[in-house]
Every structure is written in structure tokens, then in C-alpha cells.
Amino acid sequence: MQPLALIDAIKQQSETLRDVLLDVGPGVPVATCPGWTSNDILSHMAWAYGAATTGMDTPLDGPMPDFGQPPKAWDQALEAWDVARDKLLGRLNGIDPAATRAWVFSPAAERTAVFWLRVVAHETAIHRLDTEHARAGDDTGEMLGSVSFDTELAVDGIEEYLTLLVPAFVPRRDPIAIGGSVTYHATDIDRIWHVRVRPGDVPQVVDAAEPDDRSASVTGAADAVYRALWGRPSNAVVTGDNELLDTLRSP
Incomplete structure (x- = not known):
């Protein structure tokens, strides 16, 4: 996917995810993320948005930055989400992600902001799916037909997973x-x-x-x-x- 399409995906998927989380409410178990509740999804995504901004602001050859850890209490996590998402989108405004150098955690990735766009777009999409399962009260293990991802996003997600994430987590x-x-x-x-x-x-x-x-x-x-x-x-x-x-x- 082109960088602008990834940014659009982040905006669209994050807006939907936030709406679904607010509909689900705090403390609701998320069957597709065993051991997690809606609070964990909210806190994790606040962390992901903050991590992307930090990665873009960290020297290429520097050590792994301290990404911090947002709170899990619902109101504080929601505030952290809004701040981190707005800061990320503001950081992306007016830059060329392919030309913006960034610290990355995958040895297979080019060291540009595009890496973080892909990470955040797919983290948001997958956890949006998780919250949709939680809202549906679905723990059957069957595919949730009420949610669909367009082919371009899905293909990019497959490619990102196999070529960038596997080399990062398997070792x-x-x-x-x-x-x-x-x-x-x-x-x-x-x-x-x-x-x-x-x-x-x-x-x-x-x-x-x-x-x-x-x-x-x-x-x-x-x-x-x-x-x-x-x-x-x-x-x-x-x-x-x-x-x-x-x-x-x-x-």
C-alpha cells in the first residue's frame, strides 16, 4: 500500500475501533485475545500510536527506545489513546514517510516511517476485529462476517506479517x-x-x-x-x- 493509503487506513480503522470500544465499555473480555479485556485493547493501542511516533523520532542506530506504558484504567487509557493518536497523525502531516528515517524493530525492514505506518495500520485493524468479536459476544471461533477488510489492506497485512514481523519475532x-x-x-x-x-x-x-x-x-x-x-x-x-x-x- 502507498503511504497515503496506509494513513487513511489508520484514520478509518482507529475511528471505528474507538467507537466500538466505547460501545463495548470497560472490563469486557476479548475472546480473540485470551486474557485481555477491552481495557487492554485500549491501553495497547495507545501504546502502539505512541511507539510509532517515538520510533520516528529515535536515531536509526540508537538503542531500543523506552516506549513507556499507558495506564489500563479506562478513562486514563482513553485519554492516552486520544493524545497518542492525535500526536501520531500530527507527526505524519506534511511529511514523506518513505523519506523520513526511523528506528525500526524488524531487521528486515527499511528504516523509514513507512514501517511504522504498516505496523500501526494492521495493529489497529486486527484489534478493531477483536473488539467487534467482543461486541458481538462471539467466542465460537467462527469468522465474523459482519466485518470485512478490503483486499488491498489484507494483502498488505499478509505481506507485512510474513516479510517484516516474522523476522522480528521468530528469533x-x-x-x-x-x-x-x-x-x-x-x-x-x-x-x-x-x-x-x-x-x-x-x-x-x-x-x-x-x-x-x-x-x-x-x-x-x-x-x-x-x-x-x-x-x-x-x-x-x-x-x-x-x-x-x-x-x-x-x-
């Missing part, structure tokens, strides 16, 4: 002990991502599927594949080796 886990290949297929646009999994390495997107004894696939519309990657209820068809898929599970 923090125990080393991968198995090998194989995982295929993600967005059928509505016939877009395919082939992921190579090897013991001790970070999974990588490759140009073509490789012959492997172990394999898995996730197939469906881009919206469904996007949700499945993030571990949210989805009607994507999942087949093959679950242990392989687990190497790519969302944080």
Missing part, C-alpha cells in the same frame, strides 16, 4: 527444530506466498514452492488469510502440518 523464540514449506494463497486475487521453514533459521518468503516432506497451506480470500495469519477466526481452509504452521504463529 525471540526457541529455535525452530523442523523444516518444511507453508503456502498462503489469496484466491480472490490469485496471490501466493511460499514460506520456507528450516531448522534453526528464520522462515523466509521464497519465489517458488520447494519439495519438502512436510508442508501446510492456508487458502481463502485475502481477508480470510489475513485473519488466519494473525490467529483470528477465519474461514480460510487450513491443511497439512500444524507443527509447521505453529512456527509462524502470531505473537
